[in-house]
Amino acid sequence: MHVPFCARACDFCNFYQERPDRTGIQDYLAAMEREFALYPPARPFETVFWGGGTPGLLKAEDLRRLGRIIQNADTRHLREWTVEMAPGSVREDKLESLREMGVTRVSMGVQSFDDGLLERLGRPHTRRQVDQAIDLIRKLEFPNWNLDLMFALPGQTLTQWEADIRAAMEREPPHLSTYCLTFEEDTTLWVRLQKGQVHKRSEVEEAAFYERAWDLLASGGYGQYEVSNFARPGYSCIHNLNTWRMHEWLGYGPSASSQLGQRRWTNAHDLEAWATGVATARPARVDEVALTPNLLAQDCVVFGLRMNEGIDLCHLQKRYPDADWPALDTLLAQLVEEALIEVTEARWTLTRSGRLLADAIGSAVIGAMDADALAPAS
Ligand code: SF4
Structure with missing residues (x-):
């Protein structure tokens, strides 16, 4: 469920978001209730994820109203319910409401513990607020919680990055996500990049940031299960x-x-x-595509390789027998030859060097299997 409100736009972010006002939020909540009633899940779901925007920006009473949509649905198989929060908007009454309604996981966009770097990212919070929010999350005993960190920030040194990772680990979150800064078009940071006020890191520099994180987090007992995601055993994000x-x-x-x-x-x-689409039962949708076996197979390979569990090719070939597997064989053989992929007991996984090139390998997979993959929906 997407909650599209943010107090202000962070300099690096190009997610869709609006400034909140009371009427806008009430209209949004009413439309969410109607959308869910119009298109309810056809079977019991296992996970719920409230992302944004900043879901945690809503008042406790609004969170409870949104929560009732889930509570009134068939939750008999629900295993995980995540809510994204910004450190500056975490309040005890909100967390109490979330806990009471059954939320199991809070994910907080910390990005850095360094107030100077936070300011340069346009993040409207401080290290002190992060710690206050963590204290409350602990107090309310959420079963799982995550901190997001970002690296390769303008002006950030490897020493500062190491300090951020250590600061995060000291607070003992069950889950940590680490994201390399990207310059998305039309963001404030992108404009500053165009003006030459900030610089993009080279691939070699980015690799050093990645590897520093991987080594430190492994030594702290965090298992990597995806290029950017780490968890204590049993705390991976099911969603x-x-x-x-x-x-x-x-x-x-x-x-x-x-x-x-x-x-x-x-x-x-x-x-x-x-x-309007919800009110008239004529949903306003964009980017609608028909899912061909080839597109699904391709995405299974791209996203599967980003995970440490990798892919079981035999299983995928049975799941999508009509996909263009011969086209992928040549590429996989080449990646094995280059020591970017290894095969163990029928599972194909990226090596450490391969993981550093996960984006490029994903593009190569798409290039190899492309064919008619992105046929628009008719
Ligand atoms: S990073 Fe999160 S809080 Fe910042 S503008 Fe984007 S969605 Fe909003």
């Missing part, structure tokens, strides 16, 4: 694993994406257009 394994999911709210049956789509990146 994300489901997505990366290309199962099904349903998105509600503006900008939310869904994959169901033979189709994949995204709701309009526009609160008003989405709400």
Whole structure:
């Protein structure tokens, strides 16, 4: 479920978001109730993920209203319910409400513990607020919680990055995500890049940041289960694993994406257009594609290789017998030859060097299997 409100836009972010106002939030909540009633899940779901935007920006009473949508559904198989929060908007009454309604996991966009770097990212919080928020999350005893960190930031040294990772580990979150900064078009940082005020790191520099994180987190007992994701045993994000394994999911709210049956789509990146579509039962969707076996197989390989569990090719070939597997064979053989992929007991996984090139390998897989993969939905 996508909650599209943020207090302000962070300098690096190009996610769809709006400034909140009381009427806008009430209209949004009413439209969410209607959208869920119009298109309810066809079977009991295992995970719920509230992302954004900043879901945690909503008041406790609004969180409870949104929560009732889930509570009134068939939750008998629900195993994980995540809510994303920004450190500056964490309050005890909100966390109490979330805990009471059954939320099991809080994910917090910390990005850095260094106030100077936070300011340079346009993040509206401080290290002190992060610690206050963590204290509350602990107090309310959420079964799982995550901190997001970012690296390769303008002006950030490897020593500063190491300090951030150590600071995060000292707080003992069960889950940690680490993301390399990307310069997304039309963000404040991107404009500064165009003006030459900040510089993009070289691949070699980025690799050093990645590897420093991998070594430190491993020494702290965090198992890597995806290029950017680490957890104590048993605390991986079930929702994300489901997505990366290309199962099904349903998105509600503006900008939310869904994959169901033979189709994949995204709701309009526009609160008003989405709400009008919901009100008239004519959903405003963009990027709707028909899911061919080749597209699903390709995504299973791309996202599967990013995970440390890798892919079981025999299993995938049985799942999608009509995909263009011969086209992939040559590429995989070449990647094994270059020591970027290794094969152990029928599982194909990226080596450490391969993991550093995960994006490029993903593009190569898409190039190899492309064919008619992105046929628009008719
Ligand atoms: S990073 Fe998160 S809080 Fe910042 S603008 Fe993007 S969605 Fe909003």
